[in-house]
Amino acid sequence: MGWKAIHRWLGLIVGGLALVLGLTGAVLSVDPVQQAWQAPAASADVSVAALAERVQRAMPGVEEIRRLPSGAIVAHGLVGEQPTASYVGPDTGRALGDHRPSRLPRWVKNLHRSLLLGDAGRWIAAGIALAMAVISFSGLVLLLRRMGGWRRLAGRVRGSPAQRLHVGVGRAVLAVLCLSSLTALFMSATTLELVRLDADSEPDVASVAHGPAELPVARLPALQGLAVQDLRELRFPSAADPEDVWQVTTDRGHGWIDRYSGETLAWRDATVAQRMYDFAVALHTGESAWPWAVVLGLAGASLVPLWLSGVLVWWRGYRQAVRITGNRPLAQADVLIFVASEGGSTWGFAQALHDALARCGHRVHTSGLEHFRTTAATRQVFVLAATHGEGQAPTHAAAALERIACNAGPRVPVAVLGFGDRQYPAFCAFAHALEQTLRAGGWPALLPLECIHRQSSQQFALWGEAVAQALGEPLVLNHVPHVPASATLTLVSRRDYPGPADRPTAILRFRWPRVSWRDRLRGRGLARFEAGDLLGIVPPGADVPRYYSLASGAEDGFAEICVRRWPGGLCSTHLHGLQPGDTIQAFIRPNPGFALRGAQRPVVLIGAGTGVAPLAGMIRRNDRRIPMHLYYGARNPELDFYFEPEVLRWLHEQRLASVRTAFSRVPGGGYVQDVLRRDAAQLRELLRSGAFVRVCGSRPMARSVAETLNEILASMQLSVQQLKAKGRYAEDVF
Amino acid sequence: MSKSLLAIVAVAGALTAPAMAHGRQLTLTTQLADYGGDGAYLAVYLTDAKGAYVRTLWVAGGKAKYYKHLAHWNRLSAGDAKRLDGVTGASVGAGRSLEVTADLADALIDAGYEIRIDAAAEDMRDSPSEIRVPLSARNAGKPQSGKQYIRSLTYRLQ
Numbered sequence: 001m002g003w004k005a006i007h008r009w010l011g012l013i014v015g016g017l018a019l020v021l022g023l024t025g026a027v028l029s030v031d032p033v034q035q036a037w038q039a040p041a042a043s044a045d046v047s048v049a050a051l052a053e054r055v056q057r058a059m060p061g062v063e064e065i066r067r068l069p070s071g072a073i074v075a076h077g078l079v080g081e082q083p084t085a086s087y088v089g090p091d092t093g094r095a096l097g098d099h100r101p102s103r104l105p106r107w108v109k110n111l112h113r114s115l116l117l118g119d120a121g122r123w124i125a126a127g128i129a130l131a132m133a134v135i136s137f138s139g140l141v142l143l144l145r146r147m148g149g150w151r152r153l154a155g156r157v158r159g160s161p162a163q164r165l166h167v168g169v170g171r172a173v174l175a176v177l178c179l180s181s182l183t184a185l186f187m188s189a190t191t192l193e194l195v196r197l198d199a200d201s202e203p204d205v206a207s208v209a210h211g212p213a214e215l216p217v218a219r220l221p222a223l224q225g226l227a228v229q230d231l232r233e234l235r236f237p238s239a240a241d242p243e244d245v246w247q248v249t250t251d252r253g254h255g256w257i258d259r260y261s262g263e264t265l266a267w268r269d270a271t272v273a274q275r276m277y278d279f280a281v282a283l284h285t286g287e288s289a290w291p292w293a294v295v296l297g298l299a300g301a302s303l304v305p306l307w308l309s310g311v312l313v314w315w316r317g318y319r320q321a322v323r324i325t326g327n328r329p330l331a332q333a334d335v336l337i338f339v340a341s342e343g344g345s346t347w348g349f350a351q352a353l354h355d356a357l358a359r360c361g362h363r364v365h366t367s368g369l370e371h372f373r374t375t376a377a378t379r380q381v382f383v384l385a386a387t388h389g390e391g392q393a394p395t396h397a398a399a400a401l402e403r404i405a406c407n408a409g410p411r412v413p414v415a416v417l418g419f420g421d422r423q424y425p426a427f428c429a430f431a432h433a434l435e436q437t438l439r440a441g442g443w444p445a446l447l448p449l450e451c452i453h454r455q456s457s458q459q460f461a462l463w464g465e466a467v468a469q470a471l472g473e474p475l476v477l478n479h480v481p482h483v484p485a486s487a488t489l490t491l492v493s494r495r496d497y498p499g500p501a502d503r504p505t506a507i508l509r510f511r512w513p514r515v516s517w518r519d520r521l522r523g524r525g526l527a528r529f530e531a532g533d534l535l536g537i538v539p540p541g542a543d544v545p546r547y548y549s550l551a552s553g554a555e556d557g558f559a560e561i562c563v564r565r566w567p568g569g570l571c572s573t574h575l576h577g578l579q580p581g582d583t584i585q586a587f588i589r590p591n592p593g594f595a596l597r598g599a600q601r602p603v604v605l606i607g608a609g610t611g612v613a614p615l616a617g618m619i620r621r622n623d624r625r626i627p628m629h630l631y632y633g634a635r636n637p638e639l640d641f642y643f644e645p646e647v648l649r650w651l652h653e654q655r656l657a658s659v660r661t662a663f664s665r666v667p668g669g670g671y672v673q674d675v676l677r678r679d680a681a682q683l684r685e686l687l688r689s690g691a692f693v694r695v696c697g698s699r700p701m702a703r704s705v706a707e708t709l710n711e712i713l714a715s716m717q718l719s720v721q722q723l724k725a726k727g728r729y730a731e732d733v734f
Numbered sequence: 735m736s737k738s739l740l741a742i743v744a745v746a747g748a749l750t751a752p753a754m755a756h757g758r759q760l761t762l763t764t765q766l767a768d769y770g771g772d773g774a775y776l777a778v779y780l781t782d783a784k785g786a787y788v789r790t791l792w793v794a795g796g797k798a799k800y801y802k803h804l805a806h807w808n809r810l811s812a813g814d815a816k817r818l819d820g821v822t823g824a825s826v827g828a829g830r831s832l833e834v835t836a837d838l839a840d841a842l843i844d845a846g847y848e849i850r851i852d853a854a855a856e857d858m859r860d861s862p863s864e865i866r867v868p869l870s871a872r873n874a875g876k877p878q879s880g881k882q883y884i885r886s887l888t889y890r891l892q
Binding site for chain 2 (some may be wrong): 083102106110191199204205240242243244
């Protein structure tokens with residue numbers, strides 16, 4: 001069982017209970033803060049003897065003086081018949097106010113340490129602490145794997161919102177949670193008597209009267225030499241028992257003092273276990289340092305987002321996991337498919353390929369890449385490989401490269417298909433590594449390496465055509481992705497642009513239905529979205545959704561997309577046929593890493609054609625007036641200058657700091673890259689000050705923009721690759 | 735609602751064994767006050783006329799790490815290796831009561847012996863010698879109150 005399985009199952013099973021301990025812990029952390037706020041500050045430059053003498057004078061019934069972890073001094077005793085506890089000033093010995101140990105109900109603490117179940121509950125709580133320690137440690141291992149090592153630990157987190165939340169919160173509180181669990185384990189061990197704190201018994205001591213009277217406390221030598229800041233507790237001898245003794249406890253140990261002679265009758269050093277216990281309590285409760293208690297409280301409360309996001313991440317993976325149907329045994333199969341997938345989505349593509357090959361009469365065996373091998377029956381091999389983190393292999397296939405390198409089986413043609421996300425600097429790096437290892441190992445290529453961006457079904461179908469050609473068979477790949485629950489959107493307005501030739505464009509604005517929070521919790525209706533996220537639409541007569549970049553956010557109250565009609569395009573033709581009042585079914589697909597969430601720095605927006613749409617949405621919601629610079633590429637201002645009136649208005653409203661346009665089909669015009677080159681000096685300045693870059697347009701356009709920027713940035717020893725790694729540069733290409 | 739805990743204390747030790755024939759049964763009822771804390775640890779024990787420890791009648795509360803908070807008992811009984819034999823039970827919640835029975839030799843009654851209880855509760859002040867009651871026929875049946883934790887202590891001799 002790997003770290004991931006340990007982390008997941010412990011988290012799912014014990015997480016709910018850990019949540020109870022975390023939340024009660026967070027409530028308990030209020031105590032030290034409140035105590036520190038309530039307790040009078042004690043100047044501690046006094047001896048215990050002097051303090052006890054002053055307190056005794058001011059409060060004759062005093063029986064015990066304690067120095068609290070917060071530093072405040074509390075005297076316990078009887079006033080008349082009434083037991084009291086008061087803060088006392090060390091300078092005067094006078095009562096400063098009532099001391100109440102805690103304002104929290106007792107059950108909070110008992111729930112925290114024993115789930116209100118007595119000793120059985122303490123064992124359970126200790127088990128939860130142990131599980132938390134293992135969850136924290138396995139979390140660290142997974143975190144390092146995901147981020148690509150210690151050095152990148154603080155780097156930008158990528159993935160779905162739930163993953164980002166889980167990783168982001170996790171790395172912030174991991175160390176504190178680990179410390180909390182380990183100290184809790186030690187504290188449980190002492191309470192459950194697995195670790196003994198004290199020596200077995202106390203010394204048999206008694207005060208022996210040999211003079212007329214007992215020694216006043218101020219003249220007890222042992223207390224004269226003890227500073228108040230070292231004191232924990234001083235217990236006065238009982239007035240009714242002439243043989244009773246003074247008892248003093250410090251951090252170092254416990255002493256018994258004769259009330260007549262002032263002699264120290266016995267001294268026991270605190271055991272190592274006791275000192276460790278004291279330290280563990282201080283670390284676990286924060287009782288002696290309230291800022292630490294605040295940190296502990298936040299870490300406890302953080303279990304809520306951690307657990308919820310963890311469950312969500314697991315649930316999504318579970319829902320997406322595909323179990324291959326119609327799998328043939330390895331030894332009989334003539335076609336083998338090996339899959340490497342972190343989240344599980346690649347298995348869906350494998351199933352589609354599996355089914356298509358089986359329909360052509362092949363005996364197909366599909367399995368995880370960690371089982372890579374070929375047999376005498378094997379004719380072709382397909383490897384479908386996703387990339388995890390910063391270019392690593394998915395966890396289950398971590399040792400696959402070595403396994404392939406060592407494989408001595410028959411060399412049959414292999415095709416590698418990579419899955420990844422272009423926003424990651426190491427796009428499909430693992431697939432590339434596989435391809436290299438296979439070629440170096442003498443495996444002929446059935447097809448050149450192909451990389452699928454963001455699970456694009458269209459791209460997958462195209463690759464299927466290449467497979468069909470290579471095999472000489474009528475193979476059709478039909479991958480039906482999991483389509484999320486969709487909502488009904490009503491078209492409210494459209495603006496038409498003639499566009500070039502037979503490719504008109506329309507900006508379509510749909511009313512975004514407000515979703516009640518109850519429906520939202522149940523996963524109904526549209527998720528919240530921002531400009532740059534994607535609107536998924538399944539056109540009638542198809543089952544693969546098409547995605548359009550959103551030119552608005554949920555805050556705008558509408559969903560706007562910019563659609564160019566392609567000849568024969570099923571979805572774009574359908575959308576172009578819509579009139580106000582017509583409806584479509586749609587869902588939101590987050591575009592993490594591209595949407596600008598809370599950027600503080602200047603932003604350089606580079607778009608061409610309909611790619612300007614998401615950028616326009618970002619400018620529209622630039623309420624904080626962050627300097628945004630738009631580079632806009634189109635063909636002809638008469639035909640395809642989308643959002644022209646808005647761009648001019650946004651300039652006026654200072655939502656947009658500057659705009660540079662390039663029109664390629666007018667005399668003297670050019671491409672957006674040409675404008676970038678002309679503005680090289682300003683761009684260098686912006687990027688030096690930490691600006692973000694968003695690029696949206698066709699793939700060739702994005703590639704030439706990246707090349708142009710690399711030329712511009714070369715003199716600064718900076719590259720697009722580096723900016724991507726820092727999460728400052730993101731592309732949305734189509 | 736108060737729930738009684740019945741404790742039957744076995745006769746043990748050389749002191750009481752010879753006097754068995756003339757033994758009396760002591761029944762001790764301790765009613766705790768609503769002091770507003772977790773269950774109290776109580777040590778019920780007997781001292782002689784000189785204040786020396788005689789034997790432990792009952793210890794409520796099972797965790798040895800807290801026994802140091804029952805300071806007088808813990809100190810006085812340090813030499814008694816069998817102080818916990820057969821005389822321990824659960825801690826006693828605030829407002830609840832504890833009933834302890836023990837067989838005592840006749841010679842202990844009206845001879846200067848004292849019943850003492852040390853009490854402590856978590857995060858609250860320790861109360862060593864929370865209550866001290868002379869063991870006499872005259873005191874039997876008369877409720878006595880403790881300092882902080884014990885609302886009333888009554889014993890009967892049979």
